[in-house]
Amino acid sequence: MKMWQTLGIFTSVCAISEIIFQIYRYRLKRSSVRKKKNKTEVLFFPDKKVACINYFTSECENESCSFSHEENSLSKLFQFIHNAVKSVDVCVFVFTCTDLADLLIQAVGRGVSVRVITDCEQVDIPGSQIWRLRSQGIAVRTDNSSFYMHHKFVIIDNTRLLNGSFNWTRQAVTGNQENLLVTSDSQLVCLYKERFAKLWRQYKTKKDQ
Ligand SMILES: [Zn+2]
Numbered sequence: 001m002k003m004w005q006t007l008g009i010f011t012s013v014c015a016i017s018e019i020i021f022q023i024y025r026y027r028l029k030r031s032s033v034r035k036k037k038n039k040t041e042v043l044f045f046p047d048k049k050v051a052c053i054n055y056f057t058s059e060c061e062n063e064s065c066s067f068s069h070e071e072n073s074l075s076k077l078f079q080f081i082h083n084a085v086k087s088v089d090v091c092v093f094v095f096t097c098t099d100l101a102d103l104l105i106q107a108v109g110r111g112v113s114v115r116v117i118t119d120c121e122q123v124d125i126p127g128s129q130i131w132r133l134r135s136q137g138i139a140v141r142t143d144n145s146s147f148y149m150h151h152k153f154v155i156i157d158n159t160r161l162l163n164g165s166f167n168w169t170r171q172a173v174t175g176n177q178e179n180l181l182v183t184s185d186s187q188l189v190c191l192y193k194e195r196f197a198k199l200w201r202q203y204k205t206k207k208d209q
Contacts, residue, residue, distance in 0.1 A: 039182075039184075040181070040182065040183045040184070040185070041076075041181075041182045042164075042179055042180065042181050042182065043073035043076055043077060043162075043164075043166075043179070043180040043182060044073060044177075044178070044179055045073050045074075045166060045172055045173060045174075045176060045177070045178035045179070045180075046172075046173065046174045046175055046176060046177065046178070047068070047072040047073050047074050047173055047174055048068070048072070048174070049067065049068035049072070049174070050067050050068060050074060050099075050170070050173055050174060051067060051068045051071075051072055051074040051075035051078060052065055052067035052068060052069055052075075053067075053078055053099045053102065053103070055067070055069045055075075056071075056075045056078045056079055056082070057078060057079070057082045057103070057106075073173075073180070074099075074173050076182075077100070077162070077180065078099070078100075078103060080154075080156055080160065080162065080182070081100070081103040081104065081107060081154075081156065082103055082106070082107075083156075084107055084112050084156050084157055085110075085112065085157060086112060086113065086157045086158065087112060087113040087114070087115075087155070087156070087157055087158060088104060088107055088112060088113070088114045088115075088154060088155075088156055088157075089114075089115050089117075089154065089155045089193075089196050090104070090114070090115070090116045090117070090154045090168075091116075091117040091118075091149075091151040091152070091153050091154070091195075091196055091199065092116070092117075092118055092151065092152050092153075092154070092167060092168050093118065093119050093122060093148060093149060093150050093151065093152055093167055094118075094119070094122045094125070094128075094167040094168065094169050095116070095118055095122070095128065095129050095130060095133075095167075095168045095169070096125070096126075096127035096128055096129060096168070096169045096170065097129065097168045097169055097170055097172075097173065098127075098129060100129075100168045101129035101132055101133055104116070104133060104138060105132075105133070105136045105138070108136065108137065108138060114138050114139075115138075115139050115140075115141075115196075115200065116130070116133060116138060116139070116140040116141075117140070117141050117142070117143075117149065117151075117196070117199050117200065117203060118130060118140065118142055118149060119142065119143055119148055119149040119150070120142035120143055120144050120145065120149070121148075123142060127169075129168075139208070141199075141200060141203035141204065141205075141208065142203060143199075143203055144203065144205075149199075151195075152164060152165060152166050152167055152168075152180075153192055155189060155192055155193055155196060158189065158193060159184055159186075159189060160182065160183070160184050160189065161181075161182070161183050161184075161185075161188055161189045161192050162180050162181070162182050163180065163181050163183075163192065164178065164179040164180040164181050165178045165179055165180075166178040166179065166180045
């Protein structure tokens with residue numbers, strides 16, 4: 001075999017090996033991204049301190065900030081809502097947390113579709129954020145029933161579900177024992193999407209478009 005033939009074979013083997021290696025690396029990266037995206041976790045409350053909304057959604061310039069800059073359950077919830085790009089469908093019994101209301105209002109400003117379902121008897125309680133959300137153009141529907149609309153879940157971008165005992169209140173953040181299961185399981189997300197759609201239709205009034 002001539003020298004140039006040997007060199008040709010050697011170069012081809014090297015090129016093929018490099019291609020195989022790059023394909024393997026690409027597939028490994030994709031699978032780890034997918035695993036990260038589909039990560040199932042549980043956010044347990046109470047948090048020791050209320051997370052700083054500024055720090056976890058942009059930056060906090062307050063050097064003597066009294067809120068937490070360490071990741072906790074609320075900071076993760078902040079980020080899930082802050083990172084929404086298409087839709088946020090909230091179904092929650094009590095909603096008095098101003099930070100979470102701020103995030104929904106900001107989401108609407110980014111062009112995200114936001115819908116809220118809550119219990120009619122909780123709309124007028126002290127600190128309720130429902131009228132504030134409505135004043136910012138966010139569609140809110142209520143059960144208009146003496147029974148409770150007692151769900152506490154949110155669906156983000158139709159791909160992630162957060163569901164548990166957690167009401168959107170300050171007391172639930174730093175006082176109560178609460179949980180929020182976070183999952184991207186498509187079957188579960190689909191079941192909750194269907195339930196949200198059912199309630200949204202059911203709670204439509206003449207004033208709703
Ligand atoms: Zn801060």
